[in-house]
Amino acid sequence: MELSQIAGPDLVWLVLALLAGGIVAGFLAGLFGIGGGIVLVPILFELFRLLGVPDDIRMHLAVGTSLAVIVPTSIRSFAEHRKKGAVDMAVLRHMGPPVGLGVLAGVVIASVVDGSVLKSVYVVSCLLMAAKLLAGAERGLLGHDLPALIWQRLYGFVTGLGSTLIGVGGGIYISAFMTFFGRTIHQAVATASGFGPIIAIPATLGFMWAGWGAAGLPPGSVGYVSLLGAALIVPASVLAAPFGVRLAHDLPRRTLELAFAAFLIFVAVRFVLSLFGP
Numbered sequence: 001m002e003l004s005q006i007a008g009p010d011l012v013w014l015v016l017a018l019l020a021g022g023i024v025a026g027f028l029a030g031l032f033g034i035g036g037g038i039v040l041v042p043i044l045f046e047l048f049r050l051l052g053v054p055d056d057i058r059m060h061l062a063v064g065t066s067l068a069v070i071v072p073t074s075i076r077s078f079a080e081h082r083k084k085g086a087v088d089m090a091v092l093r094h095m096g097p098p099v100g101l102g103v104l105a106g107v108v109i110a111s112v113v114d115g116s117v118l119k120s121v122y123v124v125s126c127l128l129m130a131a132k133l134l135a136g137a138e139r140g141l142l143g144h145d146l147p148a149l150i151w152q153r154l155y156g157f158v159t160g161l162g163s164t165l166i167g168v169g170g171g172i173y174i175s176a177f178m179t180f181f182g183r184t185i186h187q188a189v190a191t192a193s194g195f196g197p198i199i200a201i202p203a204t205l206g207f208m209w210a211g212w213g214a215a216g217l218p219p220g221s222v223g224y225v226s227l228l229g230a231a232l233i234v235p236a237s238v239l240a241a242p243f244g245v246r247l248a249h250d251l252p253r254r255t256l257e258l259a260f261a262a263f264l265i266f267v268a269v270r271f272v273l274s275l276f277g278p
Helices: 008-032 036-050 055-083 089-112 115-135 149-166 171-180 185-193 195-210 227-249 253-274
Strands: none
Touching: 008 036, 008 227, 036 055, 036 115, 036 149, 036 227, 036 253, 055 115, 055 149, 055 185, 055 195, 055 227, 089 149, 089 195, 115 149, 115 253, 149 171, 149 195, 171 185, 171 195, 185 195
């Protein structure tokens, strides 16, 4: 559907709904201190439901649009971290190519499976994250240095694959991997930021290709990516994030962990229910 095919009031509603979604996503991302993808996908999923997007492409569109939103934010984040000299470029060189291969595999899988598969992968990811948050205790080190290159590359492939299927930039997986093997959290987060563009750019293009010509797409979409949505969500989420950060600093860390775990469980339950109905 093209923008010229939609009535003025409907277009206004679409714009307002996308702006509202961006504000909520930015606020929650700031509140919980985690990349916007894991928060944005369920918000986009519900938003596209309200806009009447068919169920068989709704999850694909939510994931693809989330990846498009990650592109500019991840590039900016990586540039800033690299300026500070905190990025381990050797890790990027070693794990970047297999991450890219994982992205390609994820795009191919997404192009042939229905939305229930993407929902299922997202549900499992949410529940695993929630379990870790509810446990509360920090894990011990798995080693004092990163494992052999073959294991780094294998983990990179899985990270690229999984991140593509659930619409995130991979930061949470890379930073966890590095801290489990003795790297400081600052270096881990900085290095993880470099994988955002490696995942988000080809994955966004891949979702555009995978959904090319699909029926029922909302206006302003190219394949399974709502360009209109991304253009509206990025500035709205950037403006709203500081309010979430401000509230986060007023709450105990454990309260935030439990709140985010509850959010993830709620989203997982919602997606499980959607597997059996709209």
